[in-house]
Amino acid sequence: MDNKIFTLEKLSEILNIKYYGNPDLIISGISEIKNAKKNQLAFLFEKKYLKDIDKTNASCLLVNIDFEIDDKFSYLVSDKPKFIMTKILEIFNFKYNNFKGIHHLANISNNVLFGENVSVNSFVHIGQNVKIGKNVTIMSGSFIGDNSTIDDETLIYPNVTILANCIIGKKVIIHSGVVIGSDGYGFIQLDNNEHHKVPQIGNVIIEDNVEIGASVTIDRATIGSTIICEGTKIDNMVHIAHNVKIGKRSLIIAQTGIAGSTIIGDNVIIAGQSGVSGHLEIGNNSIILSRSGVTKNFPEKSKISGFPARNHLDELKNISMINKIPQLIKEIEELKEIIKSQNLKN
Amino acid sequence: MDNKIFTLEKLSEILNIKYYGNPDLIISGISEIKNAKKNQLAFLFEKKYLKDIDKTNASCLLVNIDFEIDDKFSYLVSDKPKFIMTKILEIFNFKYNNFKGIHHLANISNNVLFGENVSVNSFVHIGQNVKIGKNVTIMSGSFIGDNSTIDDETLIYPNVTILANCIIGKKVIIHSGVVIGSDGYGFIQLDNNEHHKVPQIGNVIIEDNVEIGASVTIDRATIGSTIICEGTKIDNMVHIAHNVKIGKRSLIIAQTGIAGSTIIGDNVIIAGQSGVSGHLEIGNNSIILSRSGVTKNFPEKSKISGFPARNHLDELKNISMINKIPQLIKEIEELKEIIKSQNLKN
């Protein structure tokens, strides 16, 4: 691995934030606070990690501006420590794949256009009429189908499959095992019970700044496009069916499935292992809690859960109702007793 | 992309259906009705799309025979418009992979038999003693293990893994990321709590006309075969464990899992995100609704839902019961009041 070493002063300069302590302190790495060693930097802006402060051997802590500084550590201080953390992680991040150019064991078809400074590694297949933008990286074993476009700065990890006619935007990150442009699941039933394939002749469009987690599958549209809009982030093993549209800056968490032709709005969060049925619309800024099964439309700013999913407060009430049954049983028994005794009296 | 252009008259001839309107109308593509442009054909046989008819710029509509024809559009007319739609989509479909032959960057082991007119693209590994039928296409990066058989007309998309000793039928379609013949999950626990592997020495048989969606996994049998019977269609990310048998013409929707040794009948539909436990039998023509968890056998023609899954009508009753609890609470309170007032009277 690369060895990256900074003095505290130098690191505070790069980050343009304040520091306290020894300016010449050597910072040679980052660690979780509980495992940090001498000369390592750790993050301490979430209260849950405060318990680890006495045990850490970190030499330097990144803290929020209201943190009570002492002289047991050196400090980097920011009013946006989470954002600064991402900057520090970028600085200490390892670099994949320093290979540049087209590998001699890549298979490039006719009429492929490459931008400047691309990296196309071994065992990559690129179909005919493909356009690859500048600074694009396509790691080993990935497949780019005929007529597809990969725009500038996009990073494609190993063993990704992007099938024909798809359009991938700028600064997209696609993790290993992803399949984009597989056929949608469409059949019509013939009189003899056979399922006759409905050809899927549309494509998939992935807009700029989308990130797609490992082993996600996004099916091509029957006609038209399956679309993932700008800035949306998709976690591992999410299934997105044909003709789905997912809006801007939405978060789709792991193992969720979205059935055909459903439209998800902007800034929507769908938590893990949820399912959304086909031909639905989920409004902007909605939150679908984990393991929900959504079977009808919801307007914007909905917060929903359960299966069939409903307003989260209603779902909570519903669940709490079940817990009231033992009390109901008891009360009915009491009523019976009272009535019995009344009858005796009468 | 290919440019396919027909006159209305020519297209009606090819499809052997009637048309109304200008015989010389140029039809140069297909589109969803709401997005269609001049010289495009759109489909209008589902009522939900009727609302889009005033907004479309399509020049031609494919409609059902009872549709009220006017002179705003040209028309193609059929009494089986869905089936005709599949024919039109086939006509306008793009063609993958015009490569024919064995690519010089494929790795072919000893004693492989190829039928006529195969396409084996770059970075395909074919193990020893494999038989490949005629007109088979194996796209880039796919793996065919030793002793396996791929029968005529079968299409294998990129980055598919078919391990040793498996048998794949005719006209099978296998999408990217699929793994066929991975080991079943079998262990015995030793006295020291270690899990000792049960070798999985069986195989997988995929019969004719099966389609397998992206990133499906089908494990090989411990002994004998895991079998997907003729005409069954499997959606993305379905997990099929060792020694499962799925009958003919069944539909298994996305993200469903079927545990070991379970037998699914013919013409069964299992909707998305369902699970079926191991060693069960689900009868022919059954429907398992989405997100069901099936834990016992069901006879043919069952319609089931819930977890643990039961007869769908019972499940609906069960769910409705919870909604009755608030009413029960209210009624008990009323009874208490009545009894209290009676007691006072007495």
Add this chain to the structure above:
Amino acid sequence: MDNKIFTLEKLSEILNIKYYGNPDLIISGISEIKNAKKNQLAFLFEKKYLKDIDKTNASCLLVNIDFEIDDKFSYLVSDKPKFIMTKILEIFNFKYNNFKGIHHLANISNNVLFGENVSVNSFVHIGQNVKIGKNVTIMSGSFIGDNSTIDDETLIYPNVTILANCIIGKKVIIHSGVVIGSDGYGFIQLDNNEHHKVPQIGNVIIEDNVEIGASVTIDRATIGSTIICEGTKIDNMVHIAHNVKIGKRSLIIAQTGIAGSTIIGDNVIIAGQSGVSGHLEIGNNSIILSRSGVTKNFPEKSKISGFPARNHLDELKNISMINKIPQLIKEIEELKEIIKSQNLKN
């Protein structure tokens, strides 16, 4: 396929167990009891297979020591028949990939260290500074990222992706489609609603004797390591998020997901299609039943189910409560009637 043939006497010698019957009986294969043919061996130590004994054509049965031997078959007899079964399956197992050495169509980067007797097949990419132990097999199309280590005897099936800086132990088995070391799903939300990536600079550690099923994804840690401890077995399509730690000898069944930073203990069983939320701890020797959704910590030896998961007995009670509602409705009606009749009397 290999032809393996033994006499009954020879097989009993190899296995070091007793036999009854003809010592010269030829045993040429193994089969499920219902499908077994002449000269095949079948297993009969689970009662559910006893019904098949009259129909089998097996020549030899492996039975438990208390089985009532007759002269209709030859027998192999053991007091640990399940364990002996695994030995027999190993003997009759087919061998993958008899290729040895480094394939000329593999792509080996700088400074890679290979142990003795490795098998690195076609279209394998190995990054720089990778260490490969002795007797390691890496099948076709797999990717090993920079600086990663694969220890002795480990078997990597085709089309596996192991990204940079990961550490894979001894005797690990990794099935096709697996992705190890993809980025964890980490973003911070900026003031303009954009999701800014948190770089994931940690790695994944897979300890000895772990088996990882097809199409599993295991994300690298943000900082530090995602860890799968010694002897744990993971079924197909399991999603393991960043900074998760799974203890020793645990079993994680298919399509389960474990969210970020959760710690699963030793000897834990998580049944299929379950989910565990982030930042939780599940104690040693716990059992999480299928399709559970775990949202809080559980101590060791817990047996839990449901969503939100709770003690399994409580969950069962809860479910049974719903079934009591019809009876409650009936009883309330009866009470109403009684009170009504009392009122009339009064």
